[in-house]
Amino acid sequence: MISLTRRLFLAGLALAVVAPSFAADLPKVIRLGSPLVGTGNRPVGAGNSFANAQIKGLLEQEFQKDGIKIEWNNFRGAGPALNEAVANGLLDVFWEGDLPAIIGKSGGLKTKLLLANGRSSNLYLAVPPDSPVKSLDDLKGKKVAVFKGTAVQLAAGKVYAKHGLSERDFKSINMDTATGNAALTTKDVDAVWSSSNILSLEDRGVARVVYSTRKDPQAQSLNMQGYVFTTEEFEKKYPEVVQRIVNVLVKEAAWASDDKNRNALFQLWAKSGTPFSAFKRDAEGISQKEVQSPLLDEYFVALVRNSVTEAQKLKLLRGNLDVQGWFEPKYLNNALKSQGLDNYWKPLDAKGNAKL
Amino acid sequence: MTSIPRSVSALRLPPVLAGYLTALSRGLLALLLPLGLLLLWQLIAEQQWISPQLLPPPTQVLDSLLELYSSGELASNLGISLARVLWGFAAGSAAGLLLGVAMGLSPRVEAYLLPTFKAISLVPVIGWVPLFILFVGIEESLKVLVIAKAVMVPVAINAMKGIRNVPVGFFEVARLYRFSLWRTVRKVVLPAALPSLANGLRLGLSNAWMALVAVELLASSEGIGYLMVYGRQLFQLDLVMATMVVIGVVGLVLDQGLQLLERHLLTWRNSAY
Amino acid sequence: MSQNISKFDPRGLVVPLLLIALWWASAHWGWADTRLVVPPLDVVAYAREQFVSGELALGLVASLARDLAGFAIGAGAGLVIGALLALSPLTDRLAGPSLHAVKQVALFAWIPLISVWFGQGEPAKLVFIALATFYPVLFNTYEGIKSVRRELAEVTRVFGFGRRQTLLRLVLPAASPQIFAGLHLGLIYSWLGTIGAEYYLKVAPGVSTPLIDGREHFEMARVLYGMVLIGLVGALLNAVATRLEQRTLRWRPR
Numbered sequence: 001m002i003s004l005t006r007r008l009f010l011a012g013l014a015l016a017v018v019a020p021s022f023a024a025d026l027p028k029v030i031r032l033g034s035p036l037v038g039t040g041n042r043p044v045g046a047g048n049s050f051a052n053a054q055i056k057g058l059l060e061q062e063f064q065k066d067g068i069k070i071e072w073n074n075f076r077g078a079g080p081a082l083n084e085a086v087a088n089g090l091l092d093v094f095w096e097g098d099l100p101a102i103i104g105k106s107g108g109l110k111t112k113l114l115l116a117n118g119r120s121s122n123l124y125l126a127v128p129p130d131s132p133v134k135s136l137d138d139l140k141g142k143k144v145a146v147f148k149g150t151a152v153q154l155a156a157g158k159v160y161a162k163h164g165l166s167e168r169d170f171k172s173i174n175m176d177t178a179t180g181n182a183a184l185t186t187k188d189v190d191a192v193w194s195s196s197n198i199l200s201l202e203d204r205g206v207a208r209v210v211y212s213t214r215k216d217p218q219a220q221s222l223n224m225q226g227y228v229f230t231t232e233e234f235e236k237k238y239p240e241v242v243q244r245i246v247n248v249l250v251k252e253a254a255w256a257s258d259d260k261n262r263n264a265l266f267q268l269w270a271k272s273g274t275p276f277s278a279f280k281r282d283a284e285g286i287s288q289k290e291v292q293s294p295l296l297d298e299y300f301v302a303l304v305r306n307s308v309t310e311a312q313k314l315k316l317l318r319g320n321l322d323v324q325g326w327f328e329p330k331y332l333n334n335a336l337k338s339q340g341l342d343n344y345w346k347p348l349d350a351k352g353n354a355k356l
Numbered sequence: 357m358t359s360i361p362r363s364v365s366a367l368r369l370p371p372v373l374a375g376y377l378t379a380l381s382r383g384l385l386a387l388l389l390p391l392g393l394l395l396l397w398q399l400i401a402e403q404q405w406i407s408p409q410l411l412p413p414p415t416q417v418l419d420s421l422l423e424l425y426s427s428g429e430l431a432s433n434l435g436i437s438l439a440r441v442l443w444g445f446a447a448g449s450a451a452g453l454l455l456g457v458a459m460g461l462s463p464r465v466e467a468y469l470l471p472t473f474k475a476i477s478l479v480p481v482i483g484w485v486p487l488f489i490l491f492v493g494i495e496e497s498l499k500v501l502v503i504a505k506a507v508m509v510p511v512a513i514n515a516m517k518g519i520r521n522v523p524v525g526f527f528e529v530a531r532l533y534r535f536s537l538w539r540t541v542r543k544v545v546l547p548a549a550l551p552s553l554a555n556g557l558r559l560g561l562s563n564a565w566m567a568l569v570a571v572e573l574l575a576s577s578e579g580i581g582y583l584m585v586y587g588r589q590l591f592q593l594d595l596v597m598a599t600m601v602v603i604g605v606v607g608l609v610l611d612q613g614l615q616l617l618e619r620h621l622l623t624w625r626n627s628a629y
Numbered sequence: 630m631s632q633n634i635s636k637f638d639p640r641g642l643v644v645p646l647l648l649i650a651l652w653w654a655s656a657h658w659g660w661a662d663t664r665l666v667v668p669p670l671d672v673v674a675y676a677r678e679q680f681v682s683g684e685l686a687l688g689l690v691a692s693l694a695r696d697l698a699g700f701a702i703g704a705g706a707g708l709v710i711g712a713l714l715a716l717s718p719l720t721d722r723l724a725g726p727s728l729h730a731v732k733q734v735a736l737f738a739w740i741p742l743i744s745v746w747f748g749q750g751e752p753a754k755l756v757f758i759a760l761a762t763f764y765p766v767l768f769n770t771y772e773g774i775k776s777v778r779r780e781l782a783e784v785t786r787v788f789g790f791g792r793r794q795t796l797l798r799l800v801l802p803a804a805s806p807q808i809f810a811g812l813h814l815g816l817i818y819s820w821l822g823t824i825g826a827e828y829y830l831k832v833a834p835g836v837s838t839p840l841i842d843g844r845e846h847f848e849m850a851r852v853l854y855g856m857v858l859i860g861l862v863g864a865l866l867n868a869v870a871t872r873l874e875q876r877t878l879r880w881r882p883r
Contacts, residue, residue, distance in 0.1 A: 076831070076832070077749070080588060080589045080590075080591060081749065083409075083591050084409075084591075084744070084745050084748075085748070087407055087409035087410050087745075088410065088748065090748070100591075103590055103591045104591060107409050107591040107592070108407070108408055108409055109409060143494075143577070148585075148586060148589040148590075149588075149589030149590055149591070150589075171577045172577055173494070173575060173576065173577045174576075174577070174582070174585055174586065174589065175575065178845060179575075179845065182844070182845040182846070182847070183494070183575075185847065186490070186493075186847050187493075188489070188493045188494045188575075189494075316590055318592070382722055385719075385722045385723055386722060386723070386725070386726035386727070388723055389723050389724055389727045390727050390730075393727075410745060410746060464640075467638050467640040467641060468640050468641065468643055468644055469644060470641065471638075471641030471642070471644075471645070472641070472644040472645055472648075475645070475860060478859075478860040478863045478864050478867075479856050479859050479860040479863065480820065480821040480824050480825075480859070480863070481821075482821070482824045482825050482828050483824055483837075483840065483855070483856050483859045483860075484856070485828075486840045486841070486843060486844035486852045486855070487852050487853070487856060489844055490665060490844060490847065490849060490852060491665060565735050566735040566736055566737060568735075569735040569736075569737045569738045570735075570736075570737040570825070573737060573740060573741075573829065574829075581737075581738070584738065584741050585741065587741070588741045588745065593742070593745060596741050596742060596745070597742070599738070600734050600738050600739075600742065603733075603734055603735050603738045604730065604731070604733040604734040604735075604738075605733070607733040607734065607735055608730070608733040611733070
């Protein structure tokens with residue numbers, strides 16, 4: 001009797017010791033989220049190594065041997081919809097643009113910022129091709145579509161502020177990317193703020209770009225940034241999985257940063273439905289190495305801080321946000337070290353100058 | 357049902373006071389559930405059983421409501437929404453009355469128009485939105501058009517039914533007195549059909565409010581429905597919930613207001629006989 | 630409504646035919662924006678394409694399944710809660726006012742909250758459709774039972790029926806016309822809810838897809854096809870409900 005109890009107890013103990021480590025090491029599925037969708041709602045993004053990983057199936061390859069399923073969720077509702085999914089506990093690792101990420105964090109989402117992923121996406125303002133509009137000022141009082149709650153809104157707000165304008169000078173209509181593009185072609189709106197995917201409309205002759213941050217000397221402080229996150233819960237449970245994901249993303253960022261892969265990179269992104277030529281135009285004169293740098297350097301921190309302040313000024317944000325406590329650079333640093341990329345990207349100081 | 361009034365009457369209170377007490381006890385009983393839910397909600401929020409991004413505490417919703425009010429945002433957006441409802445309701449009820457009265461008075465008009473009218477009413481209002489957008493864009497005219505469509509159907513149907521139910525004798529009397537058509541409508545048809553008409557208008561108004569919210573959720577840069585969308589985009593569910601409260605209260609006020617008007621008109625009708 | 634179906638009057642076709650003729654003429658002679666006024670035959674062609682490719686069946690099945698599932702949930706809840714409120718005055722006083730208050734929130738105002746709580750997929754759609762169905766069923770069930778109880782209170786007392794017996798043999802049968810009227814209304818509302826859910830929540834196969842796509846790509850033919858489809862299904866649901874209602878109530882002595 002006693003021996004039986006003891007045996008049972010020991011078996012239970014053994015199970016208790018073994019089972020959790022069994023379960024805790026590897027999840028059955030990794031749920032990835034991206035707010036990027038291509039034309040025609042294709043679940044394909046572009047512009048950063050996270051999108052590359054999705055197009056190339058890199059994470060599927062990485063985790064195939066462990067039998068871990070990779071589940072991609074691309075949200076047409078973009079960042080705001082992605083935040084809701086995170087709040088519902090439906091995502092583990094995800095890419096987000098600056099404003100929704102900041103809104104989510106200040107709204108209480110328990111996330112950790114793992115690496116920068118696309119530091120500077122250009123912002124465009126497009127009008128119908130036959131529109132008489134030539135500049136931002138011509139649009140005062142007119143209907144301008146902007147996808148509110150996304151990085152586009154914040155960048156547009158920064159541009160307005162720079163020109164002494166505000167959202168209130170326009171009729172700002174909230175539309176998701178597909179709806180906004182459609183509304184531009186049907187002339188339901190006079191203009192639309194957009195990321196580089198608007199260039200495909202320009203190629204088809206149904207839109208004309210009247211303003212872009214592309215040639216602005218301070219482009220980086222106006223432009224949209226992207227980050228990769230994990231939830232605190234997932235990080236705590238599966239640190240090794242997080243490390244492996246970051247490894248893949250960093251390796252891919254290095255590939256994307258290399259100028260000799262430029263054409264291959266844009267061809268890859270063209271799978272999102274925006275043509276190769278558009279990406280080429282978008283990135284003309286811009287070094288991918290700067291844009292794709294995953295570093296969480298002083299300059300990057302300054303950019304995030306700047307976005308937080310701007311969002312507060314535009315009343316898009318409630319309360320404050322402790323930026324520093326949000327970063328978890330451990331995984332990035334490990335990845336850089338293990339892949340010998342320590343000195344590949346040059347860290348910049350808060351003003352954006354190379355650190356000596 | 358019986359225990360409370362009985363205990364009250366056992367105290368031998370004057371009947372008026374007893375009536376008040378019964379009403380009071382009913383009111384308290386009705387408040388029990390919402391208060392209980394409110395407490396549970398606050399508890400859930402405080403204990404964070406559900407993350408506050410999904411269920412903000414009621415106090416935060418209240419704060420958000422007060423902030424909407426004090427910043428003037430509530431008044432300006434509500435004003436815009438109400439103006440849309442007013443125009444849409446005016447256009448829709450005018451069209452509905454005209455159609456309904458015409459179909460009600462003349463079987464020939466009915467034979468020609470009713471099937472088309474029914475076909476139109478078969479497609480719910482949301483189904484009309486894309487067509488309207490293609491035709492008139494997403495400006496104010498879209499909102500007015502959508503609301504008008506939502507109002508027209510019940511108003512027309514109830515007007516028609518109301519007139520159909522006017523006793524034939526009334527028309528005979530009118531003919532006997534050689535009333536003109538206009539006079540017949542005004543003196544005979546309208547008063548007799550009034551309850552049904554009023555019912556149609558009430559339904560129309562409640563449809564108008566529903567249609568307004570539906571269309572403002574889709575494409576708008578202002579208005580009460582837009583506030584909801586904005587709250588959601590900014591991940592402020594408390595703002596969404598505060599707006600829901602406003603939508604509910606306005607819906608109630610509109611409905612009760614029309615009901616009061618209806619009662620007023622009906623007493624006028626009764627005294628007119 | 631039913632006698633209108635049985636009694637066909639050709640005069641009703643005049644207006645639609647005139648409209649179609651006008652439409653055809655303005656498309657043919659280019660009286661209006663050609664993007665807005667597509668030839669009627671384009672719509673027919675698009676409909677045939679949808680039928681042949683199987684898209685029609687796919688969307689129809691998806692929407693109907695969604696509609697009926699949401700209806701079942703909403704109507705079930707409406708029936709149970711409506712009956713409960715009508716039979717128990719205490720429950721009525723406790724929950725009745727709250728339910729009335731919540732009803733004042735316009736149906737579509739629930740969309741943002743529902744999509745935050747239930748996501749954008751099928752569950753959220755079902756919740757919305759159920760909500761659209763719930764109130765008409767609830768109120769008609771409630772009113773039906775309530776009015777019967779007042780009328781029959783005396784009778785049951787005379788016959789000395791028990792509670793259960795009264796409910797099953799008197800109240801429910803007598804209240805069934807109004808309960809069915811509520812279910813009928815609920816079915817109509819559930820169709821509105823289905824279109825709304827497909828329109829506002831995540832795009833998925835359904836009858837509203839041509840509407841949404843057509844608007845986005847400015848293709849009038851698709852939009853018109855979608856509207857006709859929605860109208861036809863609505864009419865079909867209505868006809869089925871009317872037939873069922875009549876058949877079920879036929880046994881009742883009038």
